[in-house]
Amino acid sequence: MPSHFDLDCLRSFVAAQDLGGFNRAAEVLNRSQSAVSQQLRKLEEQAGQPLTRRDGRQLVLTPAGDTVLAYARRLLALNDEAMAALGNYALAGQVRFGVVGDLAESWLPAMLASFQRAHPQIVLEVCVDRASALFEALDRGALDLVLTFGGDGRIDAMPWRALPQRWLGAVGGTFTPDERVELAVLPSPCRFRKAAIDQLEAAGIPWRIAFTGHSVAALWAAVRAGLGVTFRAVDDMPQGIAAWDEPLSVPQALPISVNLHDGGRPADAAIDHLRGILLELKD
Known part of the structure; x- marks a missing residue:
């Protein structure tokens, strides 16, 4: 035999x-x-x-x-x-990938690490920053792909997900009627900081900035410690943080779009492969 x-x-x-x-x-x-x-x-x-x-x-x-x-x-x-x-x-090259901090704090790091283990010949460079800074870097050619909020008006926008926007605070907490809202925010300009203040102002609810962090990780630490509440898009809920019901007289906000951008430039095989994986994960 x-x-x-x-x-x-x-x-x-x-x-x-x-x-x-x-x-x-x-x-x-x-x-x-x-x-x-x-x-x-x-x-x-x-x-x-x-x-x-x-x-x-x-x-x-x-x-x-x-x-x-x-x-x-x-x-x-x-x-x-x-x-x-x-x-x-056999797949080689370099991918310079930009992502906003909210997404970089959730499942995305594990996915990118898995991608690099599967493609060890690809040099993966990740930049975590605000949307405005990421778009600027993409447009001058310093980044190849960007995953960020907004950008719906750009011709290179590839719809990825629509994420709910919620008020987030420490687990077990809730808004108390007639009490001033203590806000934990990122520095201006920040779409979520502005949205939080606009909602409270429209409802006539008193507020103050109780904490300003310079990264999403610092923001989560402050919220988890009970230093304030924040208004953000929700992907994976950070540990020790929960979505709170909206303050009195504040309607629930509509979801916000997240788009993938490539600057409208031709992509090599390495960039195209990562872009394909991200778009497959959009649902």
Whole structure:
């Protein structure tokens, strides 16, 4: 008996079982029916016993055929995984990626780390900043891709997600009627700082800036410690922070759009691959 199975024969064998016959397998694999039948005979020679038997007009698997089919799926999956891994090493280049702090504090770091492990030849440079700074860097060619709030009017905007905007505070807290709202915010200009103040002003609710942080991480630390509440877009809720019901007389805000931008420039394979992964994750 041969010491190994032919992977092409195994692939035809699996295709025939999945597609309901060797005729259909031959069409999908772009081979003649006789070639696929010959591969089955070769596979039976390698197995040293029949893998199918006649049952009326149909070919059904023998017990040995069932066993070979199960192992064939595993062998082909491992082969395809190995080929894909080698393809990843062939993908090289540099990607300069910009992202706003709110998204950089959620699931995105793990996804980017996974991308770089899968494509070790790609140099990944990540910049975390405000939307205005990211757009400026993108337009002068210092960044290749930007994931940020707004930018709906730009011709390079690729819709990614619409995130809810909520009031966020320490877990277990709530707004108290007739009490001044203590705000934790980022420095101006900041769309969420302005939105929070505009909502409170429109409802006639007193407020003051109790904490100003220079990063989203600092902002979350202040909110978690109970130094103030903040108004932000919600992706993954930070630990120790909860969405509060809106202050009295303040309606719930509409979701805000998040777009992916490439500056409208042609992209190389590395940039295009990361862009494709991000767009696949938009839902």
